[in-house]
Amino acid sequence: MLQGKTVVLGVTGSIAAYKSVEIASRLIKLRCNVIVIMTSNAVNFVNPITFEEITKNKCLVDTFDRNFQFNIKHISVSRLADAVIIAPASANVIGKIANGIADDMLTTTVMACQCVKFLAPAMNTSMYTDSILQENLSKLYDHGYKIIEPIEGNLANGSVGRGKMASTSDIVEEIVYSIAKERDFTDKNILITAGATREKIDPVRYISNYSSGKMALLIAREFALRGADVTVIAGACNVNPPKVKQYINVETSEQMLEEVKKEYKFADICIFAAAVCDFKFDKVCYSKIKKTSDKINITLESTVDISRYVCENKEKKTYTCGFALETEDLISNARIKMQNKGLDMIIANQFDENNQVFGSDYNKVSIITQNAETDLEKMDKEKLAEYIVTKIRDEITCA
Structure with a gap:
């Protein structure tokens, strides 16, 4: 370092x-x-x-x-x-x-x-x-x-x-x-979402996912090391937060969306790295659900797509990068997701027995932009964060 x-x-x-x-x-x-x-x-x-x-x-x-x-x-x-x-x-x-x-x-x-x-x-x-x-x-x-x-x-x-x-x-x-680093992002405002959101079932239960927030927070740290003013909006994370300008804790996807709405207008670059729940319960129970039978029916409804909301509503030239986790057809599914959302870049993760993404210190990704695809070797997440930030810098410079 x-x-x-x-x-x-x-x-x-x-x-x-x-x-x-x-x-x-x-x-x-x-x-x-x-x-x-x-x-x-x-x-x-x-x-x-x-x-x-x-x-x-x-x-x-x-x-x-x-x-x-x-x-x-x-x-x-x-x-x-x-x-x-x-x-x-x-x-x-x-x-x-x-x-x-x-x-x-x-x-x-x-x-x-x-x-x-x-x-x-x-x-x-x-x-x-x-x-x-x-x-x-x-x-x-x-x-x-x-x-x-x-x-x-x-x-x-x-x-x-x-x-x-x-x-x-x-x-x-x-x-x-x-x-430690070249200050090549001085005067840039960066917004990063991180970690896992949680959607309540009742006061003691929720649905979520295995995201640790490690990759997102390493990217946030890399931007900060390189002189940027970084705002992190974080759900549940299993790692200590980096030293950034602003660190905002949230729990649900709705709370994350509301905080993003407050901050994205100031951002030059938005990184959507949080593992946001795609669904939430249509009605949260305010008392603990009792086990009265072997089965229980729960109705789910879609949450708002935060990255798509920003891409559709941004009023200035903000560079946007999202993440995709796929179990099959990685490149094609990730590119479709990037285009549907209106992102400038997407980081695609193949989740399988050879690439255990959640909580690991290593990851193997493909970086997809409008005009190129780059398949990277499996590497330490800290080194990967440096590569991603440098790639974004190069993309912005060439735009």
Whole structure:
């Protein structure tokens, strides 16, 4: 994910410094080059050798260390950096950077860097809420620094309050979203439906399907990584939601339709990846149906086709992509569905014993457009999401 990228990780004198080791480890697992710079106080909490073992790079502390490959280290390191993250960021270092003080290896390097810069504060609640500290953070924010806000939790002094450093996973995710991908969808609004809808029978029963929402949410994440403003309207999903502009939870197909009606007019691209129930019950029972016999008759009626509704009612040139799951005659059935709905693209899944789509980390699809069909090999869904998003970009560019 971060192959070819370099992140400078600044570590300051805070009890949360031990979490920086995990941040470095997570970045390395993403194949990122990590250069760690510690303040002199930070070495009282974590030994620099720990970072050197993880990153395979020399951990920098002393600005005037002569045993190093770069002639002017803070300048040389700054030229390598795609991002800088100071985690934990102490009140002292925040104050120095905010006021242009560069008196050690970390602060001189940060000042020299021209890349995206993150601060993840960690301190006692009283320090964090102090007006001077907040003024310094506001000043840095105005200068383009990205502040990863601390969370509420158990603090080093035994109290509970706001000031605990954000989770290492959230910090790494912020970095990934900033530098992992080419920002080729900046200023684009994307609407994606995801997951499975549920249609109630009574208060305790419903009909639905096996969709996990994984493919849709990976596509949403890919668009977001590439700079788009993404809105997800999601039914039941078995995976954690990605970091997107807006994530709207719904249950029924009718609820999904109503939310889509509110959002599709703003979208440049609409992806209809939700497994929406084709039928619902004509009359929902508001009390539990009792088992009074061996058989029960239930009447179903069709739900509104959400993708067709958008294609028929859109007022601007919105690119639309749907999904088709077929058990036979995949290409012909998918193409008919694409034409009947008025879609620009459809992703066709063949559901059989060789391609268990639901909940799997892999999928094999065919991408069908008005003028072409592309059969893909079975691949990891994350890689497939990247391929689909790139294909949509190419289609829009050539249109």
